[in-house]
Amino acid sequence: MSDTPKTSRLELASDSLPQDRVFVDPSSAGVDFQFDGKTAAVFDDMVGRSVPMYDEIQRLTVELANDFAVPRTRLYDLGCSTGTTLLNLDAVLPQDVSFVGVDNAPEMLAKARTKFTARGAQRDIDFITADLQQDRVVEDASVVIILLTLQFIRPLNRASVIRRIYEGMREQAALILVEKIIVDNGLFNRMFIRHYYDMKRRNGYSESEIANKREALENVLIPYRPEENVALLKEAGFNQVEEFFRWYNFNGMIAVK
Ligand SMILES: C[S@@+](CC[C@H](N)C(=O)[O-])C[C@H]1O[C@@H](n2cnc3c(N)ncnc32)[C@H](O)[C@@H]1O
Numbered sequence: 067m068s069d070t071p072k073t074s075r076l077e078l079a080s081d082s083l084p085q086d087r088v089f090v091d092p093s094s095a096g097v098d099f100q101f102d103g104k105t106a107a108v109f110d111d112m113v114g115r116s117v118p119m120y121d122e123i124q125r126l127t128v129e130l131a132n133d134f135a136v137p138r139t140r141l142y143d144l145g146c147s148t149g150t151t152l153l154n155l156d157a158v159l160p161q162d163v164s165f166v167g168v169d170n171a172p173e174m175l176a177k178a179r180t181k182f183t184a185r186g187a188q189r190d191i192d193f194i195t196a197d198l199q200q201d202r203v204v205e206d207a208s209v210v211i212i213l214l215t216l217q218f219i220r221p222l223n224r225a226s227v228i229r230r231i232y233e234g235m236r237e238q239a240a241l242i243l244v245e246k247i248i249v250d251n252g253l254f255n256r257m258f259i260r261h262y263y264d265m266k267r268r269n270g271y272s273e274s275e276i277a278n279k280r281e282a283l284e285n286v287l288i289p290y291r292p293e294e295n296v297a298l299l300k301e302a303g304f305n306q307v308e309e310f311f312r313w314y315n316f317n318g319m320i321a322v323k
Contacts, residue, residue: 083108083110083111083114084107084108084111085108085111087108087275088104088105088108088112088279091278092274092278096281096282097282098282098285098286099279099282099283099286099287101147101169101170101171101173101174102171102173103173105171105173106147106148106171106173106174106176106177107173109147109148109174109177110148110150113147113150113214115266115269115270115271116266116269116271117214117316118262118265118313118314118316119311119313119316122311123213123244123311123316123318124150124151124154125154126310126311126318127151127154127155127211127213127242127244127318128151128154128155128157128158128159130240130242130310130320131155131159131209131211131240131242132155132158132159133240134208134209134238134239134240134322135159135160135163135208135209136163136208136236136239137160137162137163138162138163139163139164139206139207139208139236139239140163140164140165140166140205140206140207140208141155141159141163141164141165141166141207141208141209141210141211142165142166142167142168142203142204142207142209142210142211143155143165143166143167143168143211143212143213144168144198144203144204144210144211144212144215144231145168145169145198145212145213145214145215145216145218146167146168146169146174146175146178146193147169147171147174147177147178148174148177148178148181149167149175149177149178149179149181149182149193150181151211151213152165152167152178152182152191153181153182153185153187156182156185156187156189156191161188161189163189163208163209164189164190164191164192165189165190165191165192166191166192166193166194166203167191167192167193167194168193168194168196168198168203169193169195169196170195170196170197170198171195172195175193175194175195178193179193198215198219198227199219199220199223199227202230202233202234203230203234204230204231204233204234204235205234206234206236207234207235207236207239208235208236208238208239208240209239209240209242210231210234210235210239210240210241210242211241211242212231212241212242212243212244213242213243213244214244214245214246216228216243216245216295217245217246217287217288217289217290218286218287220288221288221290224290224298225298225301225302228298228299228301228302229302229303231302232302232303232304232323235323236323237323238322238323239322239323240320240321240322240323241299241304241320241321241322241323242318242319242320243295243299243318243319243320243321244311244316244317244318244319245289245290245295245316245317245318245319246287246289246315246316247289247290247291247292247295247315247316247317248289248290248291248315249291249292249315250291255315257314258314258315259315261314262314262315263276289315292309292317292319295317295319296319299319299321303323304321304322304323305322305323306321306322307319307320307321307322308320308321
């Protein structure tokens, strides 16, 4: 384990990013949400305005990853999108940890490669197009990060995805999982979701954009209860699991093999 990292310059959403207007068009509601070129083009703005405390989630992820990263092993970011988390990690983690970014959307990975080239990063880094539902991608990992991605995996496949990840991890390696969640209690669930939509309004999304995206995500993003995610992790073999982040209907968990 290494010391707490110095605060890094985080690659967060800023005013200069191309603005997410994907759900301004009313017809967008009728089509399942996709991580296609249109989404990739505005993704950094979208994620910064749609995920509460996104910058803080990034910071915690970098700190925890740095606690577990082992020289001459690999760190994976599964569902790495445009590579923001890997860029933040690159600023802090020792250079002898190799990075692997995995996503099944080539348009996302194209953006990630461009961002890494622009940074002039020297690290050994691979971006791999793969489907976590079918492909075994994790090997010799001391850290695996999966942020806001398991929620897009079909529920039927989630246990096998987590099991394959576990099998590719070294002893004492850490899995960092962040998800949108639901809770059992209907009253709290409604309150949390209401406050979540308030946050989106504060971040500049209109009522119709919020409603259209909600409809487009209906069959695509399926949140679990935190207890279900803990059960998935324990059943895969992780013996230490702890929550490290919570904001209403979002949570982060760390699991150690
Ligand atoms: C919400 S984004 C993740 C955001 C990113 N981890 C971050 O923190 O900024 C979800 C990503 O998972 C990818 N994804 C969804 N299903 C996948 C699958 N079955 N295999 C690989 N990647 C997948 C999507 O293409 C998308 O880039």
